[in-house]
Amino acid sequence: MSQKLSVVGKRIIQPDAAAKATGNAIYVSDITIPGMLIGKVLRSPYPHARIKRIDKSKAENLSGVEAIITPEDTAQWQKFDRGLKDLPMIAGGYTVPADEGVLNERARHFGDAIAALAAINEHIAEEALELIEVEYEELPFAIDPEEAMKPGAPQISDFAGRNIGKHMPYAFPEGDADKALGGADCVVEGTFTTTKQEHCTAETAAAVARIDISGRLIVWSQCQLPHLARREIAHIFNMPVHKVKMITPFIGGSFGQRGSLCAEPICIALALKTGKPVKLVYSREENFIALESRTGFKCNLKIGFNKDGTLTAIQVYMLGRLGGYMGCGPMASAIGMIFGLGHYRCPNRAGEADMVMTNTPVSGAFRGFGNPAIMWGIEQLVDEAAERLNIDPLTIRLKNIKRAGETANMGLRLESTYLEECIKQGAEAIGWREKWGKKKEGAIRRGVGLATMTHCSGAAPLYLDHSNAFIKLNEDGTADLVVHPAPVGQHIWGALSQIAAEELGIHAGDINIVTGDTDVTLFEYGSDASRSTYVIGNATLMAARNAKEQILARAAEMLDISPEELKISDRKISSRVDPKKSISVAEVCYDAIYNFKGECLNISGKCSWESKWNSPPTGAFFAEVEVNTETGKVTVRRLVTAMDCGKAINPMAVEGQLEGGMQQGIGYGLTEDYVINKDTGVVETDNYDSYKMPGILDMPETKVIIIDEPDPKGPFGAKGVGEPGMVGVAPAIANAIYDAIGVRIRDLPITPEKVLDALGSG
Template sequence: MKIVGKKTRRVDGLSLAKGKAVFADDMPKKDYLYAKILHSPIAHGKIVSIDKSKALALDGIEIILTHEDFTPHYFTTAGQGYPEPSPRDTSMFNKTMRFVGDRVAVVAGESLEVVEEALALINVEYEELPTIFDMGDSIDNDTVIHPGKDGFSFLHDASRNIAANISEELGDVQKGFNDSDYVFEGTYFTPYAQQCSIEPHITLTWLDENDRLIIRTATQVPYHVRRVVAEILDIPVRKIRVIKPRIGGGFGGKQEILNEEVCSAVTLNTGKPCRLEYTREEEFYAARSRHPQKVTYKIGLNKDLMMQSIDMEILQNCGGYGPHALTVMSVSASKTLALYRAPNVRIQANAVYTNLPPAGAYRGYGAPQGYFALESLMDEIAEQLNVDPIELRKKNYFREGEDVPIAKVLGEGREGFPVILQSNGIDACIDRGRELIDWDTLKNEKKSGIFRRGVGMATVAQASGIAGIDMGSVFIKMNEDGSFNLNMGATDLGTGSDTALAQIAAEVLDVPVDKMIVISSDTDTTPFDTGAYASSTTYVTGAAVKKAAEDVLSQILEQGKKLLEVDEATIENNQVVSTDGQSISYQDICTKSFYTDHQTQIQAVASKVSYDSPPPYNATFADVIVDTETGFVKVNKIVSITDSGQIINPQMSEGQAEGAIPQSLGMTLTEHMIFDDKGRPINTDFENYHIYTSIDMPEIIAEFVHTDEPTGPYGAKAVAEIPINGPAPAVANAIYNACGVRIRECPITPEKVLNGINQLPIK
């Protein structure tokens, strides 16, 4: 292949390097109204009254909107395909507050300064209600967070504070345990974690010359934004245009309809452009984060160390509302239970409401929580049985040609589709990682002294889109100079998907990537796409690109043969070449087709929805040093080896892995949203919420092993999410190898490690 599999400069690289106006806020000034949200200061209560007279009296204040200005319309903020598998438990403004940060009002005015002054002048009287902050106290609590009302649509039992539930069993799990020679069980916890995108949520709205609502927003899901805003504000879809510009990071946090409907309501009520941007503090308590989960795994094995039964229980905190509640739990289960083969499998899971901030989508989407539990327990099993943890794993993987039953039982919010593995590079990932980390030497060396070194590993899987749900569409047309417009609804989050998809098209069309004009993510000018999530873009939209490009290539060949007046020809070096040596260039074919001979526009539209979702695989190895006097853990090296099929762009794929690893290390060692006894978040900035920075970074080695996935474009599988799943359990296992302390709760802080060391019988 000439282009696929090669390093290629990003199609947007030059504009980014030059600081061109590419992000949401890089717009010519339109005399915007500046909007800010008044957030609830209490975790649970009802609004008794709102007095906004003093605020409205300020010079420069245009409008203040509250629940009193709208008929309640219930929706989910989750940016998912219709019908959304999340409870419709949210309205634009609520009379009942369900967490500190819930929306009370929006204030819009001529400057941020006057708007902030107005926020302080709004007098709200609340009737406070009892609160629930511990997810373990939520089910069947006397305090019901969502009592329910007309228009409310729940997936499960709100009266018990359950937002979503999963209960599935394959085989007979209890019989499997009875027949097992060994049974092991462990419970593990992962907390809230913030995506920390460099660009906060921002939306700009205005009315165009035809009074259509234009929404320019930092989103992963422009088509879902259009549909949901139309529904909330009761206006036709045709009256809305959503433009997704370049995004300064999404990571799942922007798979949400978060402020677009509020900003739009201001514009529709005033006729004026509006700008609404969250502060960093608001990102922590009013946006979304990773769902806290308590995960219990119970695994039974026979004397040959083959798994007989796996039982998984999940308790998930979804906060005051339930976006993504069901589907995140589904992924926690379906991705982890698809790694190891067991004839008997059971999953029991509940997502519960509390009076803490709502969680949502975050890279990995439940898999990091599940794999922290599963891969920690796998090492505990190996330790207790005194067997090699790698060999224990290798004995139990699903292999090529095998059916993965959980995939059909547990889709994302609905029944899934069968998965028969057609590519699996897990062994190659392990073998390469083992070599690069120097596993056999470091694993078994004597641990002594103050600073103790250890290694750990984990293996993980993910998916390539959501089978039967994700759909991508593209339109390709040819231009007179032999270039091509590639119009796609796919959403580039900074991942480089525009470039990767252009590479696929260029490979088919036999042209350089710079002959591809990429236009993406505008609901007026690009075809439908479900959006950028679930690692779907390369696999799903890439297949649509390949299909459309092949159609265009066929048209070029047929048009070339007509113009040459021959029956047989091939395409070589941007030309149609006949068997008798005649040739005609792409430029001449298109120009003649436009103006003189056999006139037509060479173009094609293609869509792709896949009923396959082949898993990529990854082996992650960690090398750490534990200071046994302080409990501090220094990560020396992370080795991440991934099977993503045919890599479309190696440089960008390496970047995806290198970006995912520090996000995971933050969750593992330093990141934790802290709340006081009133449910108020207290570490809402980067001084007190410690993400991994360049100072903390270990050496990272990110490589890919080659497999060929027959269902993917040019053999490709997903890349973006899977590298985030492995570091947490790998580091936890390495800490145990270094000092003998097993920590089952993230973040693994020095205090927890030191406390564990002090409890060891021999230090």
């Protein structure tokens, strides 16, 4: 595919950037509607408790309080699955039981919602909240999955015997891993643990809901999956879908957290109860304890190799902590195993997971979705095997990575992969040959390490991967593109503009994105699974192609030549044979509408697209670290990410995704630890004074290498790149630490104490 591109591949400025730079962009938290009330939620201080009595009389008597709702009030509505998604295609048709009410009579975790109220302002709402009296009956609770699975442990959900929310087999097993491990020349194994990581979205969860006079519900929502949220909200509140309108304003960060319902259900309940608009904005503490964050795992891994370094078998058991409701958590293991076990060529693969309910805040989707957890172990073990077999870490990976044409991680043909180039170029950039494996001396030692990974471009073939795009050409040759990705900051509006403009031969700035309103947009799965550019992009490309055919046909008629002879670029249609024969896109579009022949044609193209493809991006991560053996401090000096994400529609946006992934990866690896007190079940890290994500001074020198080779299936060759950026960072750091000081850390995050312990000098 050696297409000459004039819009795709350019570092264009994002259509929404100026609004965000000036304070002009409106986020959900910024919305005010006349008569709007402010909502507030009362949360359980206990990890497991039955609500015996709620006395709301004092709060109700406070002037300015309009409504207080308790579980009794919300029983009229349907229970739901906050995660919105299930995976009908795997694990024998996996669905998540509807297990959660808008409010619940039994608090299942610290921070579970007990009651909610709406008042005329936030001050009164906060005061009233403190006046609600609740009598709790504290119940026995389980914090760790191991405890929760023991006989006699408190039953957390009716759907989960022994509290196992879901036993999840690996979706693409192959061969006989047990047998192959028995016969392997070299078996490496270990238990690797990972922590719950909070998304730390800059904007906390927020929603605004309003019921209009006709009974229509209008919700301003941050949800990444507005159409799925619309379906679920209609179901919860016993409404037909057309009575629900979801509006997606700017979203102040998501990273998967807004892939589930967050503030919406309680906000809507308050609006229904009062008949008035209600805004509900979570505090930072609520964002930590009431929403889903990354699943903490314990992974037992075993990998077998032949003497020559050929990988022969891989086996995993993952034990995951789900929290008080199932949410998206079970899928983290399913997806993690699919990506982790499907990364290398390996004839014998087996895996299973137990996803266990516990009395802790819920776990769910977070950039990488299980992949960072499993690769944390796999990539360390591959290094261990390399050492035992006396092969260097680059060579053992180059030997085992999949090549184009093989079967990819999700059972589809691997259309393209440039992981070899990623490894080679990344190694060059970090200075691998000069730095790796050298003898280290002194108190402060440097080391380099790498990790590789693969991910996905969309949800196919595991889940529905539907997108719709509609594009209409205006009379001046500009276009309105109707799509509904969630603008969480990933520069998707710009990317879709580039795709549409490239195909139509116009400029990216000629495209107006019409979006954010389920009344107007066609069904869209949403922004999830690194799919927006790849799947919505393909839908956009085909809608534009459809419109382009009409433009060319009309131009051919106007110029009186055959459409096959025409090309379109820089807003102009011209003959390949006789360049003098040309007409502007604007003239054609104008003529279609203002033709005064009884034919008003608004040239438009549409594509309803179910992606059956999935082109996994692949990448290599290199870290150079400095370890102080006296203090245990690990400082990341350099990070290099080399990514094969197909053709970069906008390299600047791709770099942004990967650079952001580095920050989250360093946090996952070194600084972020979600601490739940084992004796009380209380979350001890509920704001940035206790939970530490990397700041600007914690970032090392970074380098992003984009391989920029087109994939045959992606729009102009693009693949997904939203999630991969953080997946390999932590294991690359761990491998670099090993190179520096010869010890392995298997438990996240890597703290100075753990380093000192491993060195035997703690």
